[in-house]
Amino acid sequence: MANQITKHFQGLIPKILKILKIKQLTIKDKLNLAFGGLIGATFVIMGVNYWSSVQATLNINRTQELRMPIALSSSEAQSNLLKMLSNVRGYLVTGDSRFRDQYQESRHAFEENLAEMEVLFQQWQVPIQLEQLENLRSFYQIWSELPPYLFDLKDNRLQSEPAFRLWQEEGEILTLQVLAKIDQMIQEQNQKFLSPSNLELLQEMMNLKINFSLLISDVSNYITTRQDKYRFDYTGHSRKSKDSLDFIQSRSDLLSQNQEKSLRGILTKVSNVETTIEESFVIMDGDRYREDLYVYQSKAEPIAKEMLIVLNYIAQTQKEQFTSELKSGVSRLNSSQLQTLIGSIFILVLGILMTVILRKKISDPIQKLTEATSAVRAGNLDVKASVFSGDEIGILAKTFNEMTNSLKASLNTLEKYNQNLEFVVEERTEELQLKNQELQSTLHNLKETQSHLIQAEKMSSLGQMIAGIAHEINNPVSFIQCNLSPLTTYCQDLLDLIQDYQKSYPDDVRLAEKIEDIDLEYIEEDLPKLVESMNMGTHRIHEIILSLKNFSRIDQANLKEADIHEGIESTLLILQHRLKSARNNGRTIQLQKEYGDLPLVECYPGELNQVFMNILANGIEVLESEIVDSRVDVDPRGVEVEEGILRIHTEYHSSADIVIIQIQDNGPGMESQTAEKVFDPFFTTKPVGKGTGLGLSISYKIIVEHHKGMLKCYSEPGQGARFEIEIPVHQGLTLSPNENQTLGEGSLASTGNG
Incomplete structure (x- = not known):
């Protein structure tokens, strides 16, 4: 479409120039005439559109001067009316005089809003809105009389609260009469001989007075506050009062004639009080x-709602009219702007076409050739000199185009060779990089696998060795332990035989000398102790063998229910020599066991023992090599020893069904950056040759992957280190480690990372 318009003007303008004989003018005159006409047309179009936009703006301003103030006044009137309602209710509920003052302020503001709307409606002659405003004033005239009446009613409690009035006028008088009669009975009872029966009756009279007084207090509080707790308390005190009255009536034989008369009066008055209370409660419930x-x-709020409806209707109407008129004005303004834009584009296109025609024969061919030359110099060989005239400029343009075609063909050939070479180099480089990455990954996996296999073999050999040693030691120990019982019997029989022999041959001098030489009395006393100590020794050896067996867990490689505390104790038993070694080196390591009540846990006991061993061994090693605390202790030999603390804490969280084990030392601690890396494979803070960096990494995999738990490390410099293990009590269907993933086991001596 644009091309057709351009061709049309290109054909039309030469005809017009021919008619006006403009060809006789110079190029300068032609250009001046063309641009002068364009500028004149531009000013005419801009003037017309400016006038139209001014009219649209005046219309918008007029709308804003009328609609917006009315809408704002109506909205403010709604706000002030709601404030008046809130202040009236606030005074009725609290009795605070500030609400009355705030009500007066809101009322003045509301009346000013009504006056402002009335002025605007009259100024702009809006009869429909004036009618609505008159309805609003009629409602307000009725409503404005209610707040003063309500305030006065609030200030007169007897008039505003029927239950309070009934209680004041009838209930309190009756209660005073009842209390007076009770006092009379008490005074007369005090004057009697205080036998146990009279004392019991006196006590019940006093209880009646107390409960009845509390009953009256509960009723007064309920009528004042309308809180259900006072009504509930009233029921209890009423029941107690009736029990006291029933008790006094049952002991009427102990009463005097005056007391019986007072009791009848109390019963009558109490009945009247109860009737008054029930009537008061009915009023309070209504x-x-x-x-x-x-x-x-019932009156103030409904009328206020009607006024809010009228105000909302006025505001909504003005907003709709304002929006409609504003849209109309904006639409006219947009139309004016669009006309300006279209006229400007038309003039611009016309000027461009006139310039193209006037400069076509002279400037454009040279300009195009210059641009083509600049483009070629910049490296763009696709550009063509679009000059098709038959003069010297056309011949030069043709020669220039042939030259660029030849140069482009040569450069394209060279670029193809270069691209092929770069592609081959990039392809070979990518292949080498991929091979290098594969080799690095394979080497890392081989190192990790080798370390895991070494650790697994070490732990497997150690477990078999421990199991073998335990078995070999257990046989002779069992033999000794089994023979201790008959040995005890034999010894006792021999001692009994000697005693019988002494009784039978008391004069045997040789026997007496032998008994004196061997100190038979001491043997009789010490022999059972020796046998008992032997029995305790064999029992201790049996416990050590059982701990070694529990730690190795050769027979528990699958998922089983285990006692966590038993595994920890077995590990501590194996590490006992490390604790003694620290004592011999001048430091004591204090074990603090804070065991909670743990259920049996579904786990791989051998693997958990390995985790305990890694963490506890690391803690003992740190406490052996560092000064852990400023406190010192004195051993039995009088030598000062530095004290380290190794704390083991366990607890069970029933809500999450998890067991938490915390192992904490008071060593020097670690930087936060170091603590974040302790579970990384091959990371260790120990000297070369003293750690593989796999102990805590393997422990992390055992807890997280095999037991679906968590293992965390918390440490700060100077604050020691705390390892926290979380294990679910129930694992569900889980493969054994041997079936799932074989992990290398850590060394018993010290395999930790840190």
Whole structure:
């Protein structure tokens, strides 16, 4: 479409120039004439559109001067009306005079809003809105009389609260009469001989007075606050009062004639008090327990809602009209702007076409050839000199185009050779990089696998060795332990035989000398102790063998229920020599066991023992090599020893069904950067040759992968280190480590990372 318009103007303008004989003018005159006409047309179009936009703006301003103030005044009137309602209710509920003052302020502001809207409606002659405003004033005239009446009603409690009035006028008088009669009975009872029966009766009279007084207090509090707790307390005290009255009536034979007369009067008055209380409660349970609130809810609020509806209608109407008129004005303004834009584009296109025609024969061919030359110099060989005239410029343009074609063909050939070479080099480089990455990954996996296999073999050999040693030691120990019982019997039989022999041959001098030489009395006393100590020794050896067996867990490689505390104790038993070694080196390591009540845990016991061994061994090694605390202790030899603390804490969280084991030392601690890396494979803080960096890494895999738990390390410099293990009590269907993934086991001596 644009090309057709361009061709049309290109054909039309020469005809016009021919008619006007413009060809006789110079190029300068032609250009001046063309641009002068364009500028004149531009000013005419801009003037027309400016006038149209001014009219649209005046229309928008007029709309804003009328609609917006009315809408704002109506919205403010709604806000002030709601404030008046809130202040009236606030005074009725709290009795605070500030709400009355705030009500007066809101009322003045509301009346000013009504006056402002009336002025605007009259100024702009809006009869429909004036009618609505008159309805609003009629409602307000009725409503404005209610707040003063409600305030006065609130200030007169007897008038505003029927239950309070009934209680004041009838209930309190009756209660005073009842209390007076009770006092009379008590005074007369005090004057009697205080036998146990009279004392019991006196006590019940005093209980009646106390419970009845509390009953009256509960009723007064309920009528004042309308809180259910006072009504509930009233029921209890009423029941106690009736029990006291029943008890006094049952002991009427102990009463005097005056007391019986007072009792009859009390029963009558109490009945009247109960009737008054029930009537008061009925009033309190009804809608009109507060006359001021009832009038507020039944009259003030409905009228206020009607006024809000009228105000909302006025505001909504003005907003809709404002929006409609604003859209109309904006639409006219946009139309004016669009006309300006179209006229400007038309003039611009016309000027461009005139310039193209006037400069076509002279400037454009040279300009195009210059641009083509600049483009070729910049490296763009696709450009062509679009000059098709038959003069010297056309011949030069043709020669220039032939030259660029030849140069482009040569450069394309060279670029193809270069691209092929770069592609081959990049392809070979990528292949080498991929091979290098594969070799690096393979080497890393081989190192890790080798370390895991070494650790696994070490732990397997150690477990078999421990199991073998335990078995070999267990046989002779069992033999000794089994023979201790008959040995005890034989020894006792021999001692009994000697005693019988002494009784039978008391004069045997040789026997007496032998008994004196061997100190038979000491042997009789010490022999059972020797046998008992032997029995305890064999029992201790049996416990050590059992601990070694529990630690190795050769027979528990699959998922089983195990006692966590038993595994920890077995590990500590194996590490006992390390604790003694620290003592011999001048330091003590204090074990603090804080065992919670743990259930049996589904786990791989051998693997868990390995985790305990890694963490505890690391802690003992740190406490052996560092000064852990400023406190010192003195051993039995009088030598000062530095004290380290190794704390083991366990607990069970039933809500999450997990067991938590915390192992903490008071060593020098670690930097946060170091603590974050302790579970990384091959990371260690120990000197070369003293650690593989796999102990805590393997422990992390055992807890996280095999037991679906968590293993965390918390440490700060100077604050020691704390390892926290979380294990679910129930693992569900889980493969054994041998079936799932074989991990290398850590060394018993010290395999930790840190």
